[in-house]
Amino acid sequence: MxxxxxxxxxxxxxxxxxxxxxxxxxxxxxxxxxxxxxxxxxxxxxxxxxxxxxxxxxxxxxxxxxxxxxxxxxxxxxxxxxxxxxxxxxxxxxxxxxxxxxxxxxxxxxxxxxxxxxxxxxxxxxxxxxxxxxxxxxxxxxxxxxxHADTPQVTDELRVDLDPSPGVTFADVRHAAGLARNLLRELDIEAFVKTTGSRGLHLYVRLEPRWDSYQVRAGAVALARELERRHPESVTAQWWKEERGSRVFVDFNQNAPHKTVFGAxxxxxxxxxxxxxxxxxxxxxxxxxxxxxxxxxxxxxxxxxxxWREMYERPQSLEPLLELSRRDIDSGLMDAPWPPVYPKQPNEPPRVAPSRAKRE
Missing domain, CATH: 3.90.920.10 (DNA primase, PRIM domain)
Incomplete structure (x- = not known):
């Protein structure tokens, strides 16, 4: 941050x-x-x-x-x-x-x-x-x-950060990467993979220069939620650590405005x-x-x-993920929580861990 x-x-x-x-x-x-x-x-x-x-x-x-x-x-x-x-x-x-x-x-x-x-x-x-x-x-x-420094208003990469929770092995992360790739392929989006240099994996999608960072984050939230719906035993979109269990967390907030990811x-x-x-x-x-x-x-x-040579040759559309995002919002889902350093966002749920909310 x-x-x-x-x-x-x-x-x-x-x-x-x-x-x-x-x-x-x-x-x-x-x-x-x-x-x-x-x-x-x-x-x-x-x-x-x-x-x-x-x-x-x-x-x-x-x-x-x-x-x-x-x-x-x-x-x-x-x-x-x-x-x-x-x-x-x-x-x-x-x-x-x-x-x-x-x-x-x-x-x-x-x-x-x-x-x-x-x-x-x-x-x-x-x-x-x-x-x-x-x-x-x-x-x-x-x-x-x-x-790019010349066009800061345009975010041209979706970055899917597969973060291992405690108890999760690299084999589990590999499995989650395959699940994410399959879902993206259903949406006609081709992802490219890299190691993080540590325990996780990153998936990248080079985007057409049409969207800003708020829209890209919305697409990442929708992807994480759909993965959790389909594979709740393996993948989680839960921001609060106490709700993740031993699952791979799809860290959608790595796509929030001003966030950086370790470079390829x-x-x-x-x-x-x-x-x-x-x-x-x-x-x-x-x-x-x-x-x-x-x-x-x-x-x-x-x-x-x-x-990754082919990734640079064919920028892709974010629209299939934005359609998933609109579907979630229309069904009554709120936005996912943002990191604490960010100002409160529209349609964001209370920024408090569920266990603390219950006590209060």
Whole structure:
């Protein structure tokens, strides 16, 4: 939740380049990269970021260079919330939505808002140089807005977050992903899947540029509720944790305005360097997310190509899910609860846990 995370107000190393223009030139301050004509300095390139195998900051840079094409296909041009771990995975960390005050003159930013109206200048993933500039600051995680900086009024991604409740296994999450895919296919919507780099899965749908974030969230609520109606033993749309049980929660509020989701192809701040990796549906039954790391994902990409390539070629309609939403509202259902940092919304039920409501 963007208004709940701290900002770093001190101006750390901005990554602005000086000195040699030779590609990969080494100097006292590290490695100077020429990234398609933009100079990016990587300081302390040998600093270990992922202690499980000893991979360094420069190894992380090389990873992002290896996956640059699909990475920018999914997050290019979008605002980024940076998760900074300057001493590597397992060390001190913080979320940072504001870029530091001292930055290179080529760095592109955009104004983003939080639910309470606070604004910030956020980094834009304009190109690979912007990503590597953030990596130099110790960014081990990019959380991505669902719109492009040029068109903030249009949300062009539906993101289905399958969140395992306590007692839920990854096999259960895989099963829920298949159920969600089947339902979406009934609605003539094709979803694409990625690991989260942890215990869950994300399904993405690239949308035609016609809807705003409120409409996309309404579609996500309708999808979650329909999945729960059809598969109540496996899937839940219940916002309150006390009502979820040992089921996979379809977190519809990940589509609320101003929310971000961990980016595809991005590396998690885990000691093993796990990646939130797009995969093909036929890989899902046997995939082990723990093995999708900065050491293995580039080779997978080279061998099999981008599993999400078709997603970018055919944006889809949200209208079938909005029709489900209208049906639910017409039958008397209220909106689903919003996160506590958001203003009270029209047709929203009381924002109080059911057990507390009973006591009161």
């Amino acid at each position: 963007l208004n709940a995370v701290p900002d770093d107000e001190d101006p750390p190393d901005s990554g602005a380049a000086t000195g040699s223009r030779r590609r990969g030139a080494r100097g006292n301050d590290g490695v100077l990269l020429d990234v398609e004509g933009t100079q990016v300095n990587i300081s302390s390139p040998g600093k270990v970021f992922f202690p499980q195998r000893g991979e360094t900051k420069l190894d992380l840079v090389r990873y992002y260079q290896a996956v640059a094409t699909p990475l920018l296909a999914t997050l290019g041009g979008r605002p980024l919330l940076m998760e900074r771990h300057p001493n590597g995975a397992g060390g001190k960390s913080w979320f940072q939505k504001r870029v530091p005050s001292s930055v290179p003159d080529w760095l592109r930013t955009t104004v983003v808002s939080t639910p309470n109206g606070t604004t910030s200048d956020a980094l834009v993933a304009a190109d690979l140089a912007h990503v590597l500039w953030a990596v130099n600051l110790g960014c081990l995680g990019f959380h991505v807005w669902p719109y 192809w991005c590396v998690r701040p885990r000691v093993g360097g796990q990646v939130s990796a797009p995969i093909r549906w036929d890989e899902l039954p046997d995939i082990d997310p723990e093995r999708l790391t900065i050491a293995t994902v580039p080779e997978r990409l080279q061998a099999g190509g981008d599993p």
